[in-house]
Amino acid sequence: MKPTATGEQRAKLWKILPGLAWKGVGSNGTVYYPYFGAGIFSVFTYFVFSSILHNDIIRILPRSAYAWIMLQIGRGLLGIILLPFLFYANSFLIKRRKKEIGLYSILGLEKKHIGIMFLTETVITFGVVLAGGIISGIILSKFLFLLLLRMTGMPVDVEFVFYPAAFAETAVFFFWVYMVNLVYNWMQIGKSRPAELLSASKKGEREPRFLWLCAAAGVLVLGEGYKISMESRMDSSIFTNFFLAVFLVIVGTYLIFTSGSIAFLKLLKKRKGFYYRPANFITVSGMLSRMKKNAASLVNICIFSTMVIITLVCTSSLYLGMDGVLYFNYPFDMDAHFRESGFREEQSGTKLRELEEKYGLQVKENLNYRKISLGCGKTGNAFGVEFAERTRQEDNYRVNLLLEEDYNRMENRAASLGEEEVVIYSEGADFGYSEVIFSGKEFTVKEEAAELRIAPKAGKNSLSGEFFLIVRDEGVWNGLADRWMTENGIEDKEGFLDERTERVLRLDVEGDAAEKAAFIEEYGSWCSTQPGYAGFSNNLENRADSREMMGGLLFIGVLFGLIFLMCLLLIMYYKQISEGYEDKENFEVMQKVGMSGGEIRKTVHKQILLVFYLPLFGAVLHTAAGLFMVDKLFGAIYFYDTRLMVECAAGTVLLFAAVYGLSYWYTASVYYGIVNGKKE
Amino acid sequence: MALLEVRNVKKIYTARLGAVKVQALGDVNFSVEEGEYVAIMGESGSGKTTLLNILASLDKATSGQVLLNGRNLAGIRQKELCAFRREHLGFVFQDFNLLDSLSLRDNIFLPLVLAGTGYEEMERRLEPLAAKLEIADLLNKYPYEVSGGQKQRAAVCRALITKPEIVLADEPTGALDSKASNRLLKLFADINGEGQTILMVTHSIQAASHAGRVLFIKDGSVFHQIYRGKQTDEEMYKMISDALTVLTANRNDGSVSREGEAG
Ligand SMILES: Nc1ncnc2c1ncn2[C@@H]1O[C@H](COP(=O)(O)OP(=O)(O)OP(=O)(O)O)[C@@H](O)[C@H]1O
Numbered sequence: 001m002k003p004t005a006t007g008e009q010r011a012k013l014w015k016i017l018p019g020l021a022w023k024g025v026g027s028n029g030t031v032y033y034p035y036f037g038a039g040i041f042s043v044f045t046y047f048v049f050s051s052i053l054h055n056d057i058i059r060i061l062p063r064s065a066y067a068w069i070m071l072q073i074g075r076g077l078l079g080i081i082l083l084p085f086l087f088y089a090n091s092f093l094i095k096r097r098k099k100e101i102g103l104y105s106i107l108g109l110e111k112k113h114i115g116i117m118f119l120t121e122t123v124i125t126f127g128v129v130l131a132g133g134i135i136s137g138i139i140l141s142k143f144l145f146l147l148l149l150r151m152t153g154m155p156v157d158v159e160f161v162f163y164p165a166a167f168a169e170t171a172v173f174f175f176w177v178y179m180v181n182l183v184y185n186w187m188q189i190g191k192s193r194p195a196e197l198l199s200a201s202k203k204g205e206r207e208p209r210f211l212w213l214c215a216a217a218g219v220l221v222l223g224e225g226y227k228i229s230m231e232s233r234m235d236s237s238i239f240t241n242f243f244l245a246v247f248l249v250i251v252g253t254y255l256i257f258t259s260g261s262i263a264f265l266k267l268l269k270k271r272k273g274f275y276y277r278p279a280n281f282i283t284v285s286g287m288l289s290r291m292k293k294n295a296a297s298l299v300n301i302c303i304f305s306t307m308v309i310i311t312l313v314c315t316s317s318l319y320l321g322m323d324g325v326l327y328f329n330y331p332f333d334m335d336a337h338f339r340e341s342g343f344r345e346e347q348s349g350t351k352l353r354e355l356e357e358k359y360g361l362q363v364k365e366n367l368n369y370r371k372i373s374l375g376c377g378k379t380g381n382a383f384g385v386e387f388a389e390r391t392r393q394e395d396n397y398r399v400n401l402l403l404e405e406d407y408n409r410m411e412n413r414a415a416s417l418g419e420e421e422v423v424i425y426s427e428g429a430d431f432g433y434s435e436v437i438f439s440g441k442e443f444t445v446k447e448e449a450a451e452l453r454i455a456p457k458a459g460k461n462s463l464s465g466e467f468f469l470i471v472r473d474e475g476v477w478n479g480l481a482d483r484w485m486t487e488n489g490i491e492d493k494e495g496f497l498d499e500r501t502e503r504v505l506r507l508d509v510e511g512d513a514a515e516k517a518a519f520i521e522e523y524g525s526w527c528s529t530q531p532g533y534a535g536f537s538n539n540l541e542n543r544a545d546s547r548e549m550m551g552g553l554l555f556i557g558v559l560f561g562l563i564f565l566m567c568l569l570l571i572m573y574y575k576q577i578s579e580g581y582e583d584k585e586n587f588e589v590m591q592k593v594g595m596s597g598g599e600i601r602k603t604v605h606k607q608i609l610l611v612f613y614l615p616l617f618g619a620v621l622h623t624a625a626g627l628f629m630v631d632k633l634f635g636a637i638y639f640y641d642t643r644l645m646v647e648c649a650a651g652t653v654l655l656f657a658a659v660y661g662l663s664y665w666y667t668a669s670v671y672y673g674i675v676n677g678k679k680e
Numbered sequence: 681m682a683l684l685e686v687r688n689v690k691k692i693y694t695a696r697l698g699a700v701k702v703q704a705l706g707d708v709n710f711s712v713e714e715g716e717y718v719a720i721m722g723e724s725g726s727g728k729t730t731l732l733n734i735l736a737s738l739d740k741a742t743s744g745q746v747l748l749n750g751r752n753l754a755g756i757r758q759k760e761l762c763a764f765r766r767e768h769l770g771f772v773f774q775d776f777n778l779l780d781s782l783s784l785r786d787n788i789f790l791p792l793v794l795a796g797t798g799y800e801e802m803e804r805r806l807e808p809l810a811a812k813l814e815i816a817d818l819l820n821k822y823p824y825e826v827s828g829g830q831k832q833r834a835a836v837c838r839a840l841i842t843k844p845e846i847v848l849a850d851e852p853t854g855a856l857d858s859k860a861s862n863r864l865l866k867l868f869a870d871i872n873g874e875g876q877t878i879l880m881v882t883h884s885i886q887a888a889s890h891a892g893r894v895l896f897i898k899d900g901s902v903f904h905q906i907y908r909g910k911q912t913d914e915e916m917y918k919m920i921s922d923a924l925t926v927l928t929a930n931r932n933d934g935s936v937s938r939e940g941e942a943g
C-alpha cells in the first residue's frame with residue numbers, strides 16, 4: 001500500500017481525523033478522564049494563585065507583602081511540580097495507546113496524519129482543561145481568597161476582581177505544558193516503526209544490573225539522608241542540609257524500591273523449596289514482574305505520600321501552634337526601652353494612668369527592670385570575648401545582666417545572693433554548670449532558674465537563645481561590665497556603659513481591641529519624645545505581621561497538600577489500571593492451566609496489597625525521619641512545640657492512611673473491572 | 681471402553697440480554713480411543729473451539745454428555761474442576777498462553793506447582809521432555825525472548841509434563857510458519873507414537889494429514905470422518921482435501937473458506 005493518496009482520498013482522510021481524535025479520547029475513557037481531571041485541577045490551582053496575585057487588593061492591604069511574596073513563590077513551585085507531573089500523565093497515555101496507533105499506521109494512516117490526530121487531541125484536551133479549570137477557578141477563587149484573608153488575619157470585606165492578566169498567564173503556562181507533551185508524542189511516533197508500536201505494551205523490561213550493589217547503595221544513601229535529618233542543628237547549614245537530605249532520601253528510595261525489592265524477591269526465588277509452592281510461586285513471580293515494571297511509580301507514590309504528609313503536618317501544627325509562636329515571640333503587648341540615665345519613672349507612670357483613664361482600659365501587666373546587654377563568646381561555662389578565635393559562630397550569645405532587686409520583684413522571689421553568687425537563666429538549652437565564669441571572674445551558680453517571665457524558655461532555641469545573669473547589686477553589676485569592657489578593649493567606658501544600661505518596660509493592656517491599639521499607639525509616640533528613649537515595639541502589630549506571614553504559609557500549605565494528593569491519586573490510579581491490563585491476560589492463562597478464578601483473585605489481591613502498602617510504609621518512615629528536621633526548621637519561626645507537632649503528625653498519618661486505603665479500595669475495584677473484562 | 685466419549689453434545693449461546701440465541705453445536709457424537717491422534721476440521725464458525733472448550737471443561741454443554749475414562753465432566757463440581765483439568769488434561773493453544781512474568785521453566789512447572797509437586801520430581805519430569813522438545817537450552821529465558829515455535833514447544837512441554845490422559849490442542853500451528861509447524865507436527869506424531877492421546881483442532885490440511893483420524897464438523901455436528909488406516913501422509917492429504925471440497929461444495933452461500941490449505 002503506497003501512501004500516495006489522491007486528492008479525494010486526502011480530503012476524506014482530513015475529514016475522519018478529527019473523528020479519530022474524538023474516538024481516541026472517548027474509547028480510552030478509563031485513562032483519559034482522570035487525565036482531564038488532573039489537568040483541570042492543575043489549571044484551577046494555577047489560575048487561583050494568579051488571580052490572587054493580580055488583585056491590587058493584595059498589594060494595597062496593610063501588611064500583605066508577605067502573603068504576596070509567598071503566593072509568588074508558591075506559584076513558581078506549582079509550575080515546577082505541574083509540568084513534569086502532567087508530562088508523566090501524558091506519557092502514560094501514549095504508552096497505553098501505542099498499539100492502537102500502530103494499527104492505524106499499518107492500516108495506512110501516515111505518520112503525518114497521526115501527528116495531526118495528536119494535534120487535534122491536544123487542542124481538545126487543552127481547550128477542555130483550560131475551560132474547566134478557569135470556570136471552576138472563577139467560581140471558587142473568591143471563596144479561596146476569603147479563606148486566605150481569614151487565615152492571614154487581613155480585613156475580609158474586600159472586592160475580588162478578575163484580571164485579564166491572570167487568564168493570560170494561566171493560558172500561556174498551560175499552552176507550554178501541552179506543547180511539551182505534544183512534541184513528546186510526535187517524537188514517539190516519529191522514531192518508531194509500526195511493528196514496534198504494536199508490540200510495545202508486551203515487551204518485558206530488562207533487569208536492572210548490579211542488583212545487590214544498588215540495593216546496598218540504596219540502604220546506605222537512605223540511611224545517610226535519615227542521619228542528616230536526625231542530626232541536623234538549627235544553624236546556617238540547615239537549608240543546604242534540608243535539600244541534601246531530601247535528595248538522598250529520594251535517591252535511596254529509588255534504589256531500594258528498584259533494586260532492593262528485586263534482589264530480595266530473587267533471593268526468595270532461588271530457594272527452590274520455598275518458591276515452588278502453590279501460594280508462593282504466583283506471589284513471588286507476580287511481585288517480581290510487578291516490581292520490575294512498577295518500581296518507578298511506587299517510588300513516585302512514596303515520595304508524593306511523604307510530601308503530602310509532611311506538608312499537612314507542617315500546616316496543621318502551624319495552624320494549631322500559631323498562638324504559641326506569637327506568645328513566644330511577643331509575650332507582651334508592647335515593649336519600651338530607655339537609657340537608664342535618662343529614664344523618668346514617675347512621668348512614665350503618670351502617662352500610663354492618664355491613658356488608662358482616657359481609653360477606659362487597664363494595664364494588666366507592668367514589668368520594669370534594668371539590664372546591661374553584652375555580646376559574649378561561650379566556651380563551656382565561661383563567657384568571654386565575642387567572636388574570639390576559640391569560639392564558633394554559633395557559640396556567641398547575648399548575655400543580659402539583671403539585678404537581684406528587679407528579679408525578686410518581677411518573679412516574686414526572695415533570692416538573696418552573695419557577692420560571688422548568681423542566678424542564671426537560659427532561654428535555650430539549660431546552662432547546666434554549677435560555676436560560671438564571666439570575663440574571667442568566677443561565680444557560684446546559686447540557682448538555675450527554670451523560667452523567667454520576660455523571656456519564655458524553649459529548650460531547643462539554640463540559635464537565638466539569650467542568657468540572663470542575675471547578680472546581687474549594682475556594685476557587682478558595674479564590676480562585671482567593667483571587666484567585659486576591659487576585655488573587649490572599650491576606651492570610652494563611661495559612655496559605653498551609659499548606652500548599654502537600659503531600662504525596659506513591658507506592658508500588657510486589657511480591653512477592647514481598637515481602643516487597645518490606640519492606647520499602645522499613643523503611648524509609643526509619647527515614649528519617643530522622652531529623654532533617653534531607645535526604642536518601642538508595638539507587639540500588636542508585630543503579632544499581626546507574623547500571623548499574616550504564617551497565614552500565607554498555611555494557605556499555600558493547604559493548596560499544595562491538595563496538589564500533591566491529586567498527583568498521588570492519579571499515579572496510583574494509573575498504576576492500578578496498567579496492572580489491570582497486564583493481569584487480564586495472565587488471569588486467563590492461569591485459569592486455563594488449572595487455577596481457579598477465586599484462587600487467582602486471592603493471590604493477586606495479596607500481591608497488590610503488599611505492593612500497594614509498601615510506599616505508605618516507606619512514606620511513614622520518611623516522615624518519622626523528616627520530623628526531626630521539620631522540628632529544627634520550625635525553630636526558625638520560633639515554633640517550639642514538639643509535642644504538638646508529633647500529635648499532628650500522628651493524626652495526619654492516620655488520616656492519610658485512611659485516604660490511601662480508600663483510594664486503594666476504589667482503584668482496586670477499577671482493577672477488577674478490567675481484569676474481569678467489564679470496563680474495557 | 682473409549683477414553684473420551686462425546687454423546688449428543690449441544691451448545692447454545694445466549695446473549696446476556698435478550699433472546700438472541702446462537703446454536704454453536706447441534707448434536708455432536710464421537711469417541712476417541714486411548715492412543716489415538718484425532719484431528720478436527722471444519723470451516724470458520726463451525727463450532728470447533730466451542731467443542732474443544734467443552735471437552736476441556738472450560739465451558740459447559742447445554743445438553744449431552746462428555747465422558748473421560750467413563751467419568752461425566754458435567755458431574756464434577758466447580759471447585760474440583762480446576763484440579764481435574766490440571767491432572768487429566770493437557771492444553772496447547774494457538775496463541776501459546778505463556779505467562780510473560782515466568783521463565784519458560786516456570787511456565788512449564790506451573791501446573792505441577794499448582795498440584796503441589798515437589799521440586800525434584802518436577803526437574804526429573806522436565807529433563808527428558810525438554811530434551812525431546814529441544815528447548816533444554818531455553819528454559820531460563822522468558823517468553824518474550826524466544827520465537828513463536830519455541831514458545832509453542834514450551835507450551836507443549838507444559839501440556840505434557842502432567843502426563844495427561846489426553847492433550848487438547850486448538851490450532852497449535854495457527855501462529856507458526858511452515859517450518860515451525862512441521863517441526864511441531866512431527867513432535868505430535870512422535871509423542872503420539874509413544875502412546876499419548878491427542879485431539880487437535882486445525883484449519884491446515886497439512887497438519888491434519890499427520891493424524892490417525894480426521895473429523896469434519898459442519899454447522900455444529902460431525903459431518904464426516906476419515907481414517908488413515910495404512911496410508912501415507914501424502915495420501916491422507918489428498919483424501920482430506922477431497923473431503924473438504926465436498927464439504928464446502930455443499931454450501932449454499934457460496935463463500936468458501938480455504939484459509940488452511942496453504943499450510
Ligand atoms: N461466547 C459466545 N457467545 C455467542 N456466540 C458464540 C460465542 N462463542 C462462539 N459463538 C458462536 O458460535 C459459533 C461457533 O464458534 P466457534 O468459536 O466454536 O467456531 P470455530 O469453529 O472455532 O471457528 P474458527 O475456525 O474461526 O476458530 C459461531 O457462530 C460463533 O459466532
Ligand SMILES: [Mg+2]
Nearest residue numbers: 728729730850
Ligand atoms: Mg476457533
